[in-house]
Amino acid sequence: MRGSFFYGDIYEIKYCQEFLMDNAKNCSLKIDRPIGGIILRSVLLLVIVLAAAEAAARTPWLTRRLATPSLGNYHYQFEIKWFHLQRYVQENGGVDIIFLGSSLVNSGVEPAAVNQAWVEASGEAPLRIYNFGVEGLTIEPNSVVAQLLVETYDPKAIVFGTEIRDYAANNGVETAEQFLSDPWIQYRSGNFNLRGWLAEHSAGYRYFLAYRNWMRWDFAENQSNVIKRTKALTPEGYDVENRVAENPYLPPDPNDPEDAEGFEVFGGFEMADSRLEDLDDLLGLMKTSETIVLVVEMPVTPQFFDYFEAGEGAHEEFLDAVSKKVRAAGTEFLPGIPEDQLPENGRSDRVHLSKYGAAVFSRYLGEWLAALYGEYGGALLQPGGWP
Amino acid sequence: MPITSLAFAGFVAAVLIVYHLLPGRAKQLWLLAASFVFYALWDWRFGLILLGLTMVNFWLGKQLPEAEHKAWLAGGIGLNLLVLVLFKYQNFYIAGLSRLLGDVGLGALSLLVPVGFSFYLVQVIAYFLDLNQKRIEPESDLVLFTLYLYYFPKLLSGPIERARTFIPKLAAPKTVDSDLLVESGSLIVVGLVRKLVIADSLLALMPETAFTTPGEFAAQHLAAWLLGYAFALYNDFAGYTNIVRGVSGLFGIQLSQNFMRPYFSRDFTEFWKRWHISLSEWLRDYIFFPTTRRLLRSYRNRKHIINLVVPPMATMLVSGMWHGLSWQMLVWGGLHGLYQVLERVINLRWPPAAPEQQKAWRRGLCVLVVFVLAVVAWLPFRMDLPTAWVYLTNLLSPGQWADPQLRRAASDLIHGAGFWAWPSYNLPDPRVFLVILPSLWLDWRQEVKGDELFFLRWGKWGQALVLLAAILLLILVSGSDAQVPFVYQGF
Numbered sequence: 001m002r003g004s005f006f007y008g009d010i011y012e013i014k015y016c017q018e019f020l021m022d023n024a025k026n027c028s029l030k031i032d033r034p035i036g037g038i039i040l041r042s043v044l045l046l047v048i049v050l051a052a053a054e055a056a057a058r059t060p061w062l063t064r065r066l067a068t069p070s071l072g073n074y075h076y077q078f079e080i081k082w083f084h085l086q087r088y089v090q091e092n093g094g095v096d097i098i099f100l101g102s103s104l105v106n107s108g109v110e111p112a113a114v115n116q117a118w119v120e121a122s123g124e125a126p127l128r129i130y131n132f133g134v135e136g137l138t139i140e141p142n143s144v145v146a147q148l149l150v151e152t153y154d155p156k157a158i159v160f161g162t163e164i165r166d167y168a169a170n171n172g173v174e175t176a177e178q179f180l181s182d183p184w185i186q187y188r189s190g191n192f193n194l195r196g197w198l199a200e201h202s203a204g205y206r207y208f209l210a211y212r213n214w215m216r217w218d219f220a221e222n223q224s225n226v227i228k229r230t231k232a233l234t235p236e237g238y239d240v241e242n243r244v245a246e247n248p249y250l251p252p253d254p255n256d257p258e259d260a261e262g263f264e265v266f267g268g269f270e271m272a273d274s275r276l277e278d279l280d281d282l283l284g285l286m287k288t289s290e291t292i293v294l295v296v297e298m299p300v301t302p303q304f305f306d307y308f309e310a311g312e313g314a315h316e317e318f319l320d321a322v323s324k325k326v327r328a329a330g331t332e333f334l335p336g337i338p339e340d341q342l343p344e345n346g347r348s349d350r351v352h353l354s355k356y357g358a359a360v361f362s363r364y365l366g367e368w369l370a371a372l373y374g375e376y377g378g379a380l381l382q383p384g385g386w387p
Numbered sequence: 388m389p390i391t392s393l394a395f396a397g398f399v400a401a402v403l404i405v406y407h408l409l410p411g412r413a414k415q416l417w418l419l420a421a422s423f424v425f426y427a428l429w430d431w432r433f434g435l436i437l438l439g440l441t442m443v444n445f446w447l448g449k450q451l452p453e454a455e456h457k458a459w460l461a462g463g464i465g466l467n468l469l470v471l472v473l474f475k476y477q478n479f480y481i482a483g484l485s486r487l488l489g490d491v492g493l494g495a496l497s498l499l500v501p502v503g504f505s506f507y508l509v510q511v512i513a514y515f516l517d518l519n520q521k522r523i524e525p526e527s528d529l530v531l532f533t534l535y536l537y538y539f540p541k542l543l544s545g546p547i548e549r550a551r552t553f554i555p556k557l558a559a560p561k562t563v564d565s566d567l568l569v570e571s572g573s574l575i576v577v578g579l580v581r582k583l584v585i586a587d588s589l590l591a592l593m594p595e596t597a598f599t600t601p602g603e604f605a606a607q608h609l610a611a612w613l614l615g616y617a618f619a620l621y622n623d624f625a626g627y628t629n630i631v632r633g634v635s636g637l638f639g640i641q642l643s644q645n646f647m648r649p650y651f652s653r654d655f656t657e658f659w660k661r662w663h664i665s666l667s668e669w670l671r672d673y674i675f676f677p678t679t680r681r682l683l684r685s686y687r688n689r690k691h692i693i694n695l696v697v698p699p700m701a702t703m704l705v706s707g708m709w710h711g712l713s714w715q716m717l718v719w720g721g722l723h724g725l726y727q728v729l730e731r732v733i734n735l736r737w738p739p740a741a742p743e744q745q746k747a748w749r750r751g752l753c754v755l756v757v758f759v760l761a762v763v764a765w766l767p768f769r770m771d772l773p774t775a776w777v778y779l780t781n782l783l784s785p786g787q788w789a790d791p792q793l794r795r796a797a798s799d800l801i802h803g804a805g806f807w808a809w810p811s812y813n814l815p816d817p818r819v820f821l822v823i824l825p826s827l828w829l830d831w832r833q834e835v836k837g838d839e840l841f842f843l844r845w846g847k848w849g850q851a852l853v854l855l856a857a858i859l860l861l862i863l864v865s866g867s868d869a870q871v872p873f874v875y876q877g878f
Contacts, residue, residue: 028414028639029407033565041851046858072866212866215588215818224807 050204057204067223068230069206071184071199076222077106078134078145078179080230084237085130085153091235095153096127097369100146101161104298105133108353109161110362111236117366122373131237133161138172141179143278148188150291157292159365160282163300163336163351164308164318169272171265244354248347251306259307266307269314271321279322283329294372295326299336299361300351332372337364388428390543390630391583398425399634406638407563415530415557418638422539426502429543433474433501437537440470444511445532448525451518463515467508474501503543505709507536509669514550516673523551531557538640540631544624546643546665560639571636573840576857578629581622581826584860588822589619591867598770601778605789609782611815616769617762618823621649624663644839648830650761653753654739655726658761666706675702695731700724710768715775718767726760789813825860 056062063069070079089095099109111129119126132149134142139162146158165171179185187196198205213219233239252259279295286293297319308314319335326333337360346357353361388395402421409417426434447463454460517523526532535554561567593612601609628645635642649662659667678698686693700721707720742750766775781787796812809816833839842853 027407028560029563029568031565031568035565035569038847038850038854041848042854042858045851045855049855049859208862209866213591215591215822215864215867217592217594217816220807220809227807 053208054202054204057202057207063203063207066207067210068226069203070209070212071182071206072195072209072212073179073182073184075134075136075175075179076226077229078137080226080233081132081134081237084230084233085132085149088128088130088235088237089153092128094128095130095155097129097157097159098149098153098155099129099131099133099159099161099365100142100149101133101298102137102142102163102166103133103135104163104300104352105131105161106135106239107133107241107348107355108298108358108361109133109365110234110238110240110355110358112234112238113359113362114366114369117363118370121367121370124370124373127369129236131239133237133239136172136175137179138176139166139275139278139282140172140176143282144180144185144189146282146285146293148185150285150289151188154289155291157294158282158285159294159296159369161296161298162279162322163298164269164305164315165266167271167275167318167321168266168269169274238358240355241348241352241358242355243348244345244356245347245349248301248350249303251303252350262307266314267309269308269310271317276321276325279325280329283326283331286329286331292331293329294332294334295322296334296365296368297322297336298351299339299342299353301347302339304350334365334368337361388425390627390634391579399637403637412530414560415534418539418557419530419534419537422534422537422542425539426537426542429502433504436470437501437504437507438533440467441533441536442529444514444536445526445529448514448518448532449527451515452521452525457519460515460519464512467511471504471508475504506541506543506545506547509547509666509709510536510550513547513669513673517549517551526550526554528558538635540635540638540640541642544627544631546628546632546645547669548643548665556640561641563637563639567636567639569843570840571633573843574629574633574636576633576854577829577840578626578631578633580857580860581626581629581829583626584864585822585826586619586621586623586626587867588864589615589622589819592816592818592822598778599774601774601781604781605813606781606784606787607789607791607813607815609778609787611819613762613765613778613782615819615823617650617758617765618826620765620768621646621662622826647839648834650758651754651830651834652757653742653745653750654730654757655723655760656730658757659723659727666709670702670706674705675699678702690735695735696728699727699731703727715767715770715772718772718775719764722760722764722767726764 057066068080068083070076071082073079085095085098099105099111099114101109109131111131114129115126118124132145134145137145139160142160146160149155149158183193183195184199185196187193187200199209213222216222229239252262254260254263283293283295285291302312305311305315310317323333323335341364342353342357342360346354346360348354348357388398398421402417406414406417406421423434423438426437443466444463447459447466450459451463514523514526518525526535531554532550534557535548535550538557541548563571592615597604597609597612598616625646628642632642632644643665645664647661647664649658652658652661675698678701679694682694682697683689688694701724703720703724704717705720706723707716707718710716710719745753763779766778769775770778791814792812793814796809796814799808832841836844838844842850845853
């Protein structure tokens with residue numbers, strides 16, 4: 001094996017040394033004076049500067065004056081919610097129930113209204129409820145977000161707001177890919193990477209990430225939007241939707257370019273196995289943690305199912321598949337509120353609720369939680385107490 | 388593999404370690420192999436085509452000195468031009484040809500777009516013309532000849548090297564001592580700052596629509612973005628050149644300096660001695676001088692209008708065509724030709740004084756005029772002609788300058804809420820000026836000291852602070868979601 005660099009016997013090492021010595025004679029690199037001093041000095045100064053920046057980023061005086069920190073995720077509304085929830089937990093000493101889902105949850109679940117109904121129906125003290133609805137996130141990324149929320153905040157329950165689009169294989173694919181490839185998400189999912197590690201452990205890095213696009217032409221506008229959207233949230237994370245749709249019950253028109261995409265994406269709908277596996281993952285949190293997972297259907301207008309070739313049949317297929325999975329996992333599923341129980345001004349479009357609709361739907365959720373509480377003898381609020 | 392990527396750094400490190408351990412001839416073969424791998428990572432198919440073409444050019448070069456008529460020269464240049472037209476200017480004919488092929492059932496045609504072929508081409512032409520003029524002997528070493536055209540640090544965007552000066556450098560590279568190592572490393576750091584911190588930031592600061600629908604923006608924004616674009620383009624290409632010069636220096640092979648503070652030029656003749664120097668010198672030697680000589684035979688008076696107009700105009704039009712076969716590039720070249728013609732006419736009446744005899748204010752004024760005219764010429768370089776015209780007329784129309792909300796901006800800034808609302812003040816983006824500052828500072832110090840690496844004369848802590856500043860600036864831009872390719876890589 002003469003010549004191999006991979007075997008460790010003495011002869012091999014000696015040969016390697018000879019090889020290098022022979023070639024050193026040809027070596028055209030001659031370090032004739034030390035040159036590392038400047039680099040070492042720079043590294044020393046860099047360490048001092050970075051340490052000072054890290055310390056500064058942890059002082060409340062400075063953080064009050066800086067933009068919302070960032071984890072480097074492209075989805076800035078996710079980051080708004082993440083840090084908003086962090087503040088909520090700091091101020092309230094924890095969180096009992098997190099409503100998780102897409103924009104339908106974001107503007108459709110009003111924690112204060114849920115709480116009010118809960119108190120009235122159960123006679124118990126108010127719960128600490130937070131709305132973690134994030135625009136554009138389907139069940140695929142949300143199953144990962146649920147895991148992160150459970151690991152970080154250990155809530156008593158996660159209520160996942162779902163709807164039929166979560167299970168369309170070609171819906172939200174790009175968003176999910178981009179979201180899930182984020183270094184911090186990857187790091188928190190067990191795939192070590194330096195950027196993710198820094199985002200998790202360094203306050204300085206998180207503030208740096210908040211300003212990472214400082215040279216983009218639309219940076220000021222984007223930051224302004226972040227500030228506006230953060231301010232628009234209620235303390236419990238509810239994003240109030242003030243718009244009211246004039247006629248959300250008009251059936252979609254295949255000739256309208258705005259509707260055409262819906263027909264294209266959902267026309268040949270089938271329940272995607274991969275999305276059902278995501279639901280399994282989400283429900284599986286009950287085995288790996290003490291958090292209860294409940295699932296509710298977010299209500300969409302009956303006309304929304306016109307996009308689907310199977311129409312209302314697709315809706316029934318979705319309800320059947322999801323409710324079966326949820327019940328098989330030993331937990332509860334709540335179908336969406338009947339459309340006739342929503343007020344006339346209850347919708348902002350075919351799928352989203354307005355603030356008026358959200359108030360009614362939230363009461364519906366609060367009463368359901370109270371009913372579950374009564375049904376299971378208070379187990380809902382006992383750590384690990386779900387039967 | 389972009390040259391600002393960590394992958395490229397790893398590639399260079401791997402090539403470098405082996406290179407310095409190999410004996411002379413093996414070094415050349417190793418560099419050639421590395422160069423091919425480097426090009427293959429961009430596009431192995433065109434890498435092979437280029438390799439084949441290089442063999443043909445080597446053979447043609449050997450025939451040229453013995454050839455009795457110019458057909459060999461014309462054939463050699465024509466062949467390379469044909470490859471250029473075939474691949475780089477396929478847009479002109481590919482649609483028609485595809486239709487034709489479709490008609491006979493051969494389907495659509497799609498050809499590779501070669502990276503850096505324009506740079507390859509001018510080097511080959513220079514080699515053939517030098518052979519034809521008996522300025523050099525044909526290269527007898529195929530490895531050295533191929534390496535001359537294929538050497539990876541300069542393969543993508545130059546600098547454009549001449550065979551008579553560059554092949555000897557390849558044949559006998561310098562020993563890389565501590566000084567060369569420090570200089571090369573410094574060039575790389577300066578290049579990275581120019582490219583990633585200054586150029587990329589400036590390019591990201593401008594909305595794409597500024598150069599497609601300028602009519603939507605107030606003139607003050609357009610002015611700031613045009614200024615930003617001028618510095619972005621300069622730092623992009625100068626940064627690239629610094630990086631590749633630094634990388635090549637690590638191999639003991641020095642590449643030409645391509646930029647020398649061009650925006651400090653007092654006239655356009657000087658501008659072209661400072662901007663893309665290797666191309667300017669090529670144009671001077673192979674277009675300007677031959678055209679001038681030929682015309683002087685017919686019009687012996689140097690002040691004859693033909694002698695004043697044709698050489699600079701022809702040279703700059705060729706320069707425009709080299710950048711791209713389009714009307715906008717022709718107009719860009721034509722504008723620079725026009726500037727030089729006007730300069731020659733003015734110089735007839737008022738001969739230029741030596742810089743040291745010129746008063747500072749006058750020198751400053753000249754620099755400013757040249758800068759403004761050069762910036763105006765970047766308009767057709769950056770955008771199509773109708774858009775460039777809208778951009779220019781908007782800049783020159785008083786009505787397009789929106790009322791700046793200075794009082795509101797000042798009030799908001801005092802109350803600490805100004806930055807996020809900046810877009811509503813009708814004021815140019817201050818970040819453009821902030822990013823230009825390091826470029827101006829670098830150029831100013833280099834100009835004053837007459838040394839592009841002036842900071843290497845500073846003390847150790849001073850140098851360490853410069854390196855620290857560079858690292859911090861690079862960190863500052865490292866998190867950006869935007870990645871901007873080198874502008875000149877497209878040529």
